[in-house]
Amino acid sequence: xxxxxxxxxxxxxxxxxxxxxxxxxxxxxxxxxxxxxxxxxxxxxxxxxxxxxxxxxxxxxxxxxxxxxxxxxxxxxxxxxxxxxxxxxxxxxxxxxxxxxxxxxxxxxxxxxxxxxxxxxxxxxxxxxxxxxxxxxxxxxxxxxxxxxxxxxxxxxxxxxxxxxx
Amino acid sequence: xxxxxxxxxxxxxxxxxxxxxxxxxxxxxxxxxxxxxxxxxxxxxxxxxxxxxxxxxxxxxxxxxxxxxxxxxxxxxxxxxxxxxxxxxxxxxxxxxxxxxxxxxxxxxxxxxxxxxxxxxxxxxxxxxxxxxxxxxxxxxxxxxxxxxxxxxxxxxxxxxxxxxx
DNA sequence: GGCGAAAGTTTGATATACCAAACTTATATT
DNA sequence: AATATAAGTTTGGTATATCAAACTTTCGCC
Numbered sequence: 001x002x003x004x005x006x007x008x009x010x011x012x013x014x015x016x017x018x019x020x021x022x023x024x025x026x027x028x029x030x031x032x033x034x035x036x037x038x039x040x041x042x043x044x045x046x047x048x049x050x051x052x053x054x055x056x057x058x059x060x061x062x063x064x065x066x067x068x069x070x071x072x073x074x075x076x077x078x079x080x081x082x083x084x085x086x087x088x089x090x091x092x093x094x095x096x097x098x099x100x101x102x103x104x105x106x107x108x109x110x111x112x113x114x115x116x117x118x119x120x121x122x123x124x125x126x127x128x129x130x131x132x133x134x135x136x137x138x139x140x141x142x143x144x145x146x147x148x149x150x151x152x153x154x155x156x157x158x159x160x161x162x163x164x165x166x
Numbered sequence: 167x168x169x170x171x172x173x174x175x176x177x178x179x180x181x182x183x184x185x186x187x188x189x190x191x192x193x194x195x196x197x198x199x200x201x202x203x204x205x206x207x208x209x210x211x212x213x214x215x216x217x218x219x220x221x222x223x224x225x226x227x228x229x230x231x232x233x234x235x236x237x238x239x240x241x242x243x244x245x246x247x248x249x250x251x252x253x254x255x256x257x258x259x260x261x262x263x264x265x266x267x268x269x270x271x272x273x274x275x276x277x278x279x280x281x282x283x284x285x286x287x288x289x290x291x292x293x294x295x296x297x298x299x300x301x302x303x304x305x306x307x308x309x310x311x312x313x314x315x316x317x318x319x320x321x322x323x324x325x326x327x328x329x330x331x332x
Numbered sequence: 333g334g335c336g337a338a339a340g341t342t343t344g345a346t347a348t349a350c351c352a353a354a355c356t357t358a359t360a361t362t
Numbered sequence: 363a364a365t366a367t368a369a370g371t372t373t374g375g376t377a378t379a380t381c382a383a384a385c386t387t388t389c390g391c392c
Contacts, residue, residue, distance in 0.1 A: 171349085173350090202350070202351085203352080205350085205351075206351075209348095224357090225356090225358065
């Protein structure tokens, strides 16, 4: 499709978020969300507009075109998937998961994201893993040890749980 | 520590690889490895040299300083961990795992990488998961279905395997 | 309606990273 | 040792993304 710079992808993402909450986006809000000055936003908006991704007239509000919205949603989805993995699988703190997701969303391609979605799904729903396996991973992160006896008990519990809820 | 641009981190990474195989790195080889022209390499080398990360004299070969080597090894480790996860856990094709790792290595921080290492380790060694669980995930990716009966069999097999190898 | 503040834009500057092409140095061969 | 060629460097230019500060437009309020 169209290869946008990381920066422009970020602008689209913020514009979508503002559009979702406020109907439209304004330069000042985008600048605050991006942590840049308003002048930088105006430059970016011109570029996005020239690529047909936003509706932009000087001194007016900003909305996404259908094309821009689709792209913004893709970026937002990548962000959400990665944050989910980092926060709910790796059990990173929310702030850290967010910070890493912001960067990784630009570095990962469609094939990898789609597979990651499948992985998270499988991990959550396979009876051999699921939420209690993730909890046991969290515990492992604290203790750094695997104990054969504990594993045996854990495994038995896991099997019993699945058989009874069957 | 010192925040290097993605590009300079890539240069360090390539220089380490060349140093490992050839003792020293040369401009031409770095240019080939990076996919840029030699003139671009010379510019980057000056910057790396000014930051005390490489030993560089015009028209001579290049080696890493201890500081540069440490940084290069960190980048290389991040790369290897991510490639391992993408290739051996998510089961992406080697080329795709490599391409994504090249980009993600610059986007992920130490906390996330360290946790990912723990996760891969736990996934490989926990009796509830391990290589056969990953194989069952790979199979799931093809079929996109979870079957309670299959799960029951899979879980029983998993438990039996662990008990006998105990 | 006019005016002041807030919002938005423009301009000129900086920094990074790259290329193309001219130029310099090193080397390899005879 | 001379010279052609390969390797390395320099120069000038492009593109992106940002800031600071001057400038313009819009909008609310009296």
